Amino acid sequence: xxxxxxxxxxxxxxxxxVRTRRRPCAPxxxxxxxxxxxxAGGCATPSARLLAQPSAGLPSxxxxxxxxxxxxxxxxxxxxxxxxxxxxxxxxxxxxxxxDHVFLPGREGSLQIEMLAGARxxxxxxxxxxxxxxxxLREVAAGHPVIVLQNLGLSWAPSWHYAVAVGYDLDAGEIxxxxxxxxxxxxxxxxxxxxxxxxxxxxxxxxxxxxLPLSVTEADASDALIAFERSAPPxxxxxxxxxxxxxxxxxxxxxxGLGNALHAxxxxxxxxxxxxRAADTHDQAAAHNNRARVLLELGRPAQARQxxxxxxxxxxxxxxxxxxxxxxxxxxxxxx
Numbered sequence: 470x471x472x473x474x475x476x477x478x479x480x481x482x483x484x485x486x487v488r489t490r491r492r493p494c495a496p497x498x499x500x501x502x503x504x505x506x507x508x509a510g511g512c513a514t515p516s517a518r519l520l521a522q523p524s525a526g527l528p529s530x531x532x533x534x535x536x537x538x539x540x541x542x543x544x545x546x547x548x549x550x551x552x553x554x555x556x557x558x559x560x561x562x563x564x565x566x567x568x569d570h571v572f573l574p575g576r577e578g579s580l581q582i583e584m585l586a587g588a589r590x591x592x593x594x595x596x597x598x599x600x601x602x603x604x605x606l607r608e609v610a611a612g613h614p615v616i617v618l619q620n621l622g623l624s625w626a627p628s629w630h631y632a633v634a635v636g637y638d639l640d641a642g643e644i645x646x647x648x649x650x651x652x653x654x655x656x657x658x659x660x661x662x663x664x665x666x667x668x669x670x671x672x673x674x675x676x677x678x679x680x681l682p683l684s685v686t687e688a689d690a691s692d693a694l695i696a697f698e699r700s701a702p703p704x705x706x707x708x709x710x711x712x713x714x715x716x717x718x719x720x721x722x723x724x725x726g727l728g729n730a731l732h733a734x735x736x737x738x739x740x741x742x743x744x745x746r747a748a749d750t751h752d753q754a755a756a757h758n759n760r761a762r763v764l765l766e767l768g769r770p771a772q773a774r775q776x777x778x779x780x781x782x783x784x785x786x787x788x789x790x791x792x793x794x795x796x797x798x799x800x801x802x803x804x805x
Contacts, residue, residue, distance in 0.1 A: 516602055516658040520642050524603055531610045532636030532645055533557070539564050542650040547571050547584055550616050550631035553647050554675045555591050557614045562591055581618065581671060584631070589700050593675040594709050596685050596693040600670025602662060604684035606637050611683045613674045614647075620667035627667070634672075678709035681716065691722045698726055703734035721751045728759060737767050754780045754787040761794050770802045 523529065537556040541549035541564065548564035548571055555562040571587040588595035598604050598615065608615050615634040622628030636645035637658070644661045648654040665672075674682040678701065681690055690713050698706040710727035717723060728743035741763040748756035757780025764773035777798060781791040 516642070516662045519602055519606075520639060520658065523639055524607075527603070527606060527639075528610050529640055530636075530638045531606075533609065533612065533614055534636075536614050536633070536635045536647060538647050538652045540650045540652070546631045546649055548587075549649075550633050550647070551584055551587055551591075551675070553633045554614050554616050555588065555593055558593055558675050558677055560592055560675075560677065567591070584616070585673065585696070586700075588673075588675045589697050591675075592677070592701070592705070594678055594681070594693055594697045595673055595675050596682050597671075597673045597689045598682050598684050599686065599689075600672065602658070605634055605672055607684050608674055608682055609634055609637060613676065613682060615672050615674055617646075617665055618668035618671045619661075619664040621664055624667060629668075678705045679712045681712055687717045687720060690717070691720065691726075694723065695726055698730055703730045706730035707734060707736075707739075719750060721747055721753065721756075724750070725756060725759070728756075728763075732759075732763060737763055741767060748776065748779070752779075752783055754784045754791060756780075757783070758787065758791055758794050761798065765794075765798055765801060770798050773798050774802070 535557075537553050539549040539552050545564055545568060548567040551567055551571060552562045552564045567587050570590060571583040585595045585597075598608060605615050605617070617632055617634055619630045619632060620627045621630050630649070632646040632648035632654070634644060635647055637643065638645075642658050643655050644658050646654040646656060646661075674685075676682065678697070681693075685693075694706075694709050694713050697709055701709070707727060707730040710723050710730055713723040714720060714727065724743055724747040728740045728747065731737075731743060732740035741760060744756050744760035744763060747753065748760050757776050761773040761776035761780065764770075764776055774795065777791055777794045781788065781795070784791045
């Protein structure tokens with residue numbers, strides 16, 4: 470069994486976030502935001518708590534003024550927001566370059582899964598961030614524009630819209646957005662929070678391989694990097710996995726992903742080392758098997774047999790796979 474095929478089969482994929490929505494990016498800003506403001510009034514919201522007691526280390530005011538702007542007053546807010554984020558990350562992109570990939574004419578908008586996939590096809594690691602206002606503001610403070618999904622209408626009459634958070638002012642209680650036709654939309658944090666809540670606080674950051682959002686969890690980073698690997702050049706995927714391992718050095722999924730990417734790039738010693746670390750740290754059958762396969766490719770059948778036998782001892786449902794690997798090793802070993 471090829472090394473890559475086994476590792477991919479054992480790793481979780483990205484989030485399946487397809488949701489049906491009606492007419493995203495409808496330009497009904499003034500009316501729906503007034504409704505949102507009225508509905509948000511009087512509630513003890515996370516924004517109210519954050520404004521009352523700002524988190525340590527969070528600057529009171531940030532604006533990423535150099536963030537590109539692609540005005541849109543149609544249904545193309547998805548491509549416009551994604552082009553904004555990609556260009557800010559050093560991957561110059563125009564909305565027109567993305568329309569065919571992320572815009573669904575039948576739905577007159579872009580679904581979340583297409584937005585994430587479109588970013589990855591453009592060479593970026595697209596990573597979901599925690600759905601909290603503090604995480605969003607910390608990303609902006611770190612210099613990362615954040616793509617957010619809002620419902621500018623009501624739960625029973627949705628008007629879905631993608632915007633890009635590029636700044637905030639805690640003293641004024643405001644957030645700054647690249648939003649539709651507005652280069653610098655100033656929105657009250659409580660009103661923004663209400664429109665964002667209806668998407669389950671969905672937000673993501675795009676960055677070049679080698680960088681990750683400040684607030685990302687290990688699980689979301691693993692999902693993002695595994696999904697990135699599927700469409701990225703192997704060396705870019707390896708760079709991305711290494712950035713994850715710098716933050717979570719004992720991650721089994723990331724170490725296996727690094728081995729996968731290095732194997733695909735033709736770096737057999739590097740792949741063997743990565744699978745070896747995963748095997749020694751986690752004692753998982755897949756890691757032992759992949760290490761054995763790479764050792765066999767390196768012309769080291771005796772060491773490959775040792776690795777495969779260690780895997781067979783913990784094989785569980787991979788017993789047949791390990792037995793196949795042992796047969797391949799026996800075939801390759803010289804007769805005595």
